[in-house]
Amino acid sequence: MQASHYQPPLEDFRFVQQYCLQAEKEWCRLSAHQGLDQETADRVLEAAGRFCADVLAPLNGPADLQGCRLEHGRVLTPDGFAKAYADFVEAGWPALACDPSVGGQGLPQLLDTALHEMLASANHGWAMYPGILHGAYACLHAHGDDYIRRTYLPPIVSGRWLATMCLTEPQAGSDLGLLRTQALPEQDGSYRLHGNKIFISGGDQDMSENIVHLVLARLPDAPAGTRGLSLFLAPRLIPQEQGLVPNTIYCDGIEKKMGIKGSATCTMRFEAAQAWLLGKPHQGLAAMFVMMNSARLHVGLQGLGHAEAAWQLARTYAHERHQMRVQPRPATAKGAADPIAHHPAMQRILADLRVWTEGMRVMAAWTAHQLDLAQSLPEGDEQAQALSLASLLTPVVKSFFTERGFALASDALQVFGGYGYVHEYRIEQTLRDVRIAMIYEGTNQIQALDLLQRKIAAVGPEALQPLLQTWRGEADACLSAMADCPWGKALRQWSDHLHEVTTHLCSRAQHDTQVLAWCAEDYLRLVGTVCMAFAWARAGRVSRLQADTSLCERKVASADYFFDHGLLDARYYLSRIEATAASTVPMQKLV
Known part of the structure; x- marks a missing residue:
């Protein structure tokens, strides 16, 4: 039994863009995208899908077995x-x-979001190399001086040169305040970097003619902690009049890893490497966050991409694999055994895979659209609303999607039974590859703290209003379209619940500094689950407005399934938050 070939979910992309977001109508009012229509967007994604399915997907399994290798100081990527x-x-x-x-x-x-979802579905290891190109472009565009923009932006934008993000050091993982890499100023205005970095994705490779490293380091007069970090650009090959000249940047090793083995995770050494300052001294973290926010969105898409891949693999296998008879048997059943897709236990897994994956796709597209609005709208209330939504949604997409993607891949493996543990069927690689997404670009625990502590509690419960207003607006639309609509009633109810618990946590945090940290992960999961309710309320409502089609009928059924089953998770997370906030157990004594 052969593993199925990746099929880009083009029909679902079109559904989300055309009906859930009314993207063409939105593009018409944005000066940057007024010439774009849905037909053109479809053609773009069809071409992207062909590349992912025909070029990248066939390389995925072989690259996992071959991996990368280091020869004479250079990384060789898989065939x-x-x-x-x-x-x-x-x-x-x-x-x-x-x-x-x-x-x-x-x-x-x-559209870029859809592209990156497909790249991750087809070949996560390969997708790591161009994965932060857009973030690097945004960082240089925002913080580079004229020389940097003139010299480095064109090859970065075209992709001729790839980029890395060099943060982590052996003694400093999530705590960037412990970074030690030094930057010493030169008379010509450049700097010399001295230090070591680890876990650098694509730190070296044989795919692009140059590599541009964006490096966090300390100037001699830097204050301690994160306030003393500056951001530098250090190319592997320095552009000079005579051509590209080698810099003193070296790859000392590559990691043997659990997954994404086609991606070279490198240990890097900077020996007086020439570099240029990006942005202002001691403000490197702010400059780097332009890049990191883009990277975090793309990591969330990795969770979604693997969920889609797992769903496709499990669905195909469940219809091909015949085991036992189902009682009562379908009228069309033949032979001594039925496809396992007819067995209730498998149907429940397959339903979860489809509904969570398609719901996350709505949320991913909605988040990307907020970024488009924030970038293209003139300053005003609507732009501010889009910026607020994008800020709130970024940690949710990164954490919720990757956690859910790993859980869904694990569920999908169960469909295969023993075959799921065998490489040839691909699902075990999907499970291994997606696990890293919960760790890098800020662990999921850090994303939860970012959401609850920094973006909500530091401002007050009113910081959640952009989300609550959007959800309540959709609830009202559902109730207006269909009297006593259960989707609208549930979405309104959970918006109120979330507002109440947010207000309680913000009040409690004024005299209990630990409560936010204890509740943060469950709080983010609760927000993510209510976001899914919004996504399915929107998808179900717009499907009811369309002519009867199998796609729209399935969307309505999926919305019903989510509100009957998936939304039960919200009650669980809310109960955990309430129990944790009320607990008197001294957790520090348990570790």
């Missing part, structure tokens, strides 16, 4: 990776959502 990347650049995919003034195509983040 076919370099050629695939050359095709990717030739087709212009790195420039998709970049500013036309620097060589980009100026298409919306909404």
Whole structure:
């Protein structure tokens, strides 16, 4: 029994864009995208889907077995990776959502999000190499001086040069205040970097002609902690009049890992490497966050991409694999055994896979659209609303999607039974590959703290209002379209519950500094689950307004399934938050 081939979910992309977001109507009012219509967007994603299905997906399994290797100080990527990347650049995919003034195509983040979901589904290891290109472009565009923008933006935008994000050091993982890499100023205005970095994805590779490292380091007069970090650009090859000249940057090793084995995770050494300051001294973290926020959205899409891959693999296998008879048997059943897709236990897993994956796709697209609005709208209330929504949603997408993607991949493996543990069926690789997404670009625990402590409690419960207003608006739309609509009533109810518990936690935190940290993970999961309720209320409502089609009928059934089953998670998370907030157990004595 052969593993199925990846099929880009183009029909679902179109459904989300055309009906859930009414994207074409939205693009018409944004000056940056007024010439874009749904037909053009469909063609773009069809071409992206062909590349992912025909070029990247066939390389995924072999690359997992072959891995990367280090020879004479240079990383060699798996067979076919370099050629695939050359095709990717030739087709212009790195420039998709970049500013036309620097060589980009100026298409919306909404399409770039769909592209990156497909890349992760087809070949996560390969997708790691261009994964932070857009973030690097945004960082240089916002913080580079004229020389940096002129010299480095064009090859970054085109994808001819790849980029890395160099944060982690052996003694400093999530605590960036412990970073030790030094930056010493030179008379010509450049700097020399001295230090070591670990866990650098794509720190070296044979796919692009140059690599641009964005490095956090300390100037000699830097204050302690994160306030003393500055951001530097250090290319592997320095552009000079005579051509590209090697810098003193070295790859000392690559990690043997649980998953994404086609991605080179490197240990890097900077020996007086020449570098240039990005932004202002001692404000490197603020400059880096432009890049990190983009990276965190893309990591969330990795969770979604693996959920889609797991769903496709499990669905195909469940219809091909015949085991036992189902009682009562379907009228069309033949033979001594039925496809396991007819067995209730498997149907429950398959339903969860479909409904959670398609719901996350609505939420991902909605988040990307908020980024488009924030970037393209003139200053005003609507732009501020979009910025607030994007800020709140970024940690939720990163954490909730990756956690759910791992759980769904694990559930999908169960459909295969013993075959799921065998490499040839691909699902075990999906499970291994997606696990890292819960860790890097800020662990999921850090995302939860970012949401509850920094973005909500530090401001007050009113910080949640942009989400609550959107959810309540959708609830009202559902109730207006269908009297006593259970989706609208439930979404309104859970919006109220979330507002109440947020208000309680913010009040409690004024005299209990630990309560937010204890509740943060369950709080983020609760927000994510209510976001899914919003996504399915929207998808169900717009499906009821369309002519009867099998797709719309399935969407309505999926919405019913989510509100009957998936939304039960919200009650669980709310109960955990309430119990934790009321607990008198001294947790520090338990560890």
